Amino acid sequence: MASTVVVVAVAIPGVRTLVDDDAPDGFPLSTYPMFSRDRGRVVELPTVVAVRGDGAVERLSPATIAATDQVMQASAAVHRAVADGPSAASALCREVAARLAHRSPSATEVRPGTDPAQVGPAAFASVQVVVERHDAITWSAGRREPLDRRTVATCEAP
């Protein structure tokens, strides 16, 4: 009996996806939606960046963006803030700026040969919540600049 219940419970969410495009994912009974739908080549991705006085953009880590070590949670946090409108985006911007004031730059934020002082909080003029549009394939080929970048919220760096 227990076996039947477990098998049916595990199978149900998956079967739901076969009949309903919008079947929600769950845990630990999943519809396994990840990596199934085509994202297309050109994608819009929201993120939070630090901007230097000279306009150069620095990427921030998931820990600085959303106080998490999980990139997908950071992504979800920014997505939600952007979707919830300007006040939510501004609130996230201020949160990130506050974390930026107290952080040690992560390995991914410090490029080899970089003077750590240049990535410290004093090096930045502002923090921005942005939505960048990229061609993911040409980005992989080395063209790292976005096709365009839309600023949703800006706040002063600490």
Next chain:
Amino acid sequence: MSRVGAGGAPALRTPAALGMWARPWAWLTAPGSPVRLALLRALVGGYLTAWSLARLPAHVGHADQSPVRWQPVGVLAWAGTPLPDAAVVALAVATPVLALLFTLGWRFPLVAPFAALATLVLATLDSSWGQVFHTENLLVLHVGILAMAPAADALGLRSAARPRAGPPVGERYGWPVRLAAVVVVLAYVLAGLAKLRASGLAWVDGEVLRNLVAHDNLRKALLGDAYSPIGTRLVRHGWLFAPMAVASLAVELGAPLALTGGRRRSAWVVGAWLFHVGVLALMAISFPYQLTGVAFAPFLPLERLAARVARLLPGSPAERLVPPT
């Protein structure tokens, strides 16, 4: 010579219009080895202990998460607000302790349900901040299955007074191992069907997979996380992705082969493991439960592997795991 399937049952010989459920049921409930079940408990429990210790800082850190990011799923879907900080910390700290007792088989009938419940709630908590951790699905399901089973009748701390190998083969010991194997198969098949449902046969031309790999690495880069240099290099060569897409679908939809035992099972386990190595290489996404092989343990003759280790390493602890002959 008869082949042996998951859990030590006779290999499930597919189709044929057998009284529909009778034969699968007989396969599922066939007698099994208490030692195999106990070894599976030790492996899954050991992984759970390591996972809950390694993730302890992140689990405790949920107490500091902003409530606006709370997106509960599963057993926490009812919760309108995050769990109280004290509950989060207590859960994060108690889980590795329960996991260790689960692994050792100490007072198993009492401890195991609490260990399974703590694992379910903690892993669900992990997945309630905007990202569902599919990496933990099978771990939670396997712990839950083992908690319902007499998985410490052999090789448990409290079974020390009895022979180390515990009681003889019996019906009570077969179904949990085979059920653990079935949920692995279901997970892969459902993931394969989801791909076909979302992308149709276009999946096999590789373009969807190529875009997914490029997109995932791009997103990681924009959010300041480590991305795969192998994936970004390979994305430049589109022709590579059609065979990879076909292979991934073959692994997922071919998972039922693992229940048939013998070489097909071994081939599928190796293929599934390589699939996860590929995901790690191309997208820097780690499925540690699968990559360590623990997820595939229900398919393996664990007691025979232990005996082999014991023969290779006389005097090692593995020798004590071998049933007396």
